[in-house]
Amino acid sequence: MTRIGIIVGSTRPNRNSEKVARWVHDIASQRGDAEFELIDLRDHTLPHLDEPMPPSYGQYQNEHTKQWSATIAAFDGFVIASPEYNHGIPGVLKNALDYLYTEWTNKAVGFVTWGAVGGARAAEHLRTIAGELQMADVRRQVTLSLAADFEHYTEFAPGDHQAAAANAMLDQVITWSTALAPVRAAAAAA
Numbered sequence: 041m042t043r044i045g046i047i048v049g050s051t052r053p054n055r056n057s058e059k060v061a062r063w064v065h066d067i068a069s070q071r072g073d074a075e076f077e078l079i080d081l082r083d084h085t086l087p088h089l090d091e092p093m094p095p096s097y098g099q100y101q102n103e104h105t106k107q108w109s110a111t112i113a114a115f116d117g118f119v120i121a122s123p124e125y126n127h128g129i130p131g132v133l134k135n136a137l138d139y140l141y142t143e144w145t146n147k148a149v150g151f152v153t154w155g156a157v158g159g160a161r162a163a164e165h166l167r168t169i170a171g172e173l174q175m176a177d178v179r180r181q182v183t184l185s186l187a188a189d190f191e192h193y194t195e196f197a198p199g200d201h202q203a204a205a206a207n208a209m210l211d212q213v214i215t216w217s218t219a220l221a222p223v224r225a226a227a228a229a230a
């Protein structure tokens with residue numbers, strides 16, 4: 041079955057990302073068309089990229105990179121739950137994305153973002169990165185408003201319409217992740 045990893049995109053104390061990612065996981069787990077697992081960046085402590093070779097070479101020297109590579113390689117597609125930090129994404133998330141290359145390629149990715157304007161600028165940042173990693177970023181996304189979908193900016197209370205938005209995004213992620221399986225197989229055999 042298609043395996044989708046849901047990435048918890050921030051690591052600071054009191055983060056909202058864990059609540060949002062768990063909400064996505066709860067919605068996804070009610071579906072029967074794929075398997076879903078949380079990938080918490082707190083469980084994959086990575087220093088600032090410290091590999092001597094570019095990630096696209098896949099010649100990893102460090103144990104933390106090899107472990108991160110094995111984690112990401114096991115999935116067919118991803119949902120990234122990311123806040124907006126200074127009109128971009130958290131450095132810890134960018135670093136985690138930068139660490140690998142082929143483990144991301146030919147896989148679909150959908151976005152759940154939040155911020156003052158739904159994390160829209162973080163989502164656009166992620167789409168630029170996904171293009172360079174040769175990921176298929178889906179159009180449907182979930183944009184959560186800090187004012188409307190959180191109480192006091194910390195208590196996550198998503199609007200009723202947001203579950204439907206999450207499922208619409210998941211529909212596309214699963215369809216494209218599954219459709220790209222032969223492309224991934226051909227790339228692995230080359």
Ligand SMILES: Cc1cc2nc3c(=O)[nH]c(=O)nc-3n(C[C@H](O)[C@H](O)[C@H](O)COP(=O)(O)O)c2cc1C
Binds near residue numbers: 056156157158
């Ligand atoms: C370093 C930092 C920068 C931020 N910059 C923005 C921003 O540019 N735009 C925005 O809408 N919200 C911004 N925020 C607010 C965050 O989107 C909000 O606090 C969010 O809950 C942070 O996610 P987290 O709790 O998972 O870390 C920023 C927050 C932090 C900590």
